Amino acid sequence: MESVVKTGRTVDEAIDSALQEMGLTRDEVQVDILQLENSGFLGLFGRKEGKVRVTPMKSLPLSESTSERKGKPKQKSKPRGERAEKASTNNRETRGKNGSRKSENNRPERKPDTSEKKKRQPEPTTAPSVAQRGESSAKAEEVVRKISETFGIKVDVQATETEKAVNIRVVGDQVGQLIGRRGRTLGAVQYIVSRLINEDRPDRKKITIDVDGYNEDRESSLKELATRTADRVMETGKPVFLRPMSPPERRIIHLTLQDDDEVGTESVGEQDSRQVVLFPKSIDQEELQRILDSPPPPRSGRRPPRRRRRN
Known part of the structure; x- marks a missing residue:
């Protein structure tokens, strides 16, 4: 049985999924953790699932074959003549068309499969599509709402997006907590949003947050x-x-x-x-x-x- 790679919200969840598919118990497999889970920031961005590789123990096939041999009756050895005849038959089958035995060294060299290499080559980076630009503004709105919730305030967030920038407008009651002394809190929030939005983007977008006309x-x-x-x-x-x-x-x-x-x-x-x-x-x-x-x-x-x- 080959190895199985599984992902899950946690490493344990990924292991359980693999064991269920393989029909084995935890003691019968070897587990390699490929990636630990990470909840990310505010549960929104940077979140990573747990990933494992589950491989059956090498001793498992040997033990199974041993038990099967013990349960079966011992077969009688065949006469010497039959064994010799069977061996000569096998020798004839392995001979080539010209009557000579094919050597391992004379076998044609197997060409490497280039399909896998083609799959592994990274695809060229393209400019973000209109859908991706829309996703940036949606993510920005969600992050600002989450941060506002940590302050215990409810806000109305609207983001407009251009090719190079995302402008976010925030209005609501008690929004002064998001601004802070001389705008320092607002500057920190804007920095966090900028890092999260531009985390996986080849082209950075300028993030601007205006809280109740403060800017x-x-x-x-x-x-x-x-x-x-x-x-x-x-x-x-x-x-x-x-x-x-x-x-x-x-x-x-x-x-x-x-x-x-x-x-x-x-x-x-x-x-x-x-x-x-x-x-x-x-x-x-x-x-x-x-x-x-x-x-x-x-x-x-x-x-x-x-x-x-x-x-």
């Missing part, structure tokens, strides 16, 4: 901040460092002032502490470089604790 309001607020800070720089003639921002937020600041003839912008810092500095373009370049090389520590945005008065 539009935030963009307007950042543009106003950039304009107001630029006026301050022109009045004082000194550079101004803004608080740390995310890459999309910094991009809005740069785009707002990219055509300004008197105020320039530059990003400094590393990782989460990266911030935008606004400076007058008339400033000495050496002085500007010195300021950019030693930016002040980023502000946390929290007020310092009040000191208690001593009596």
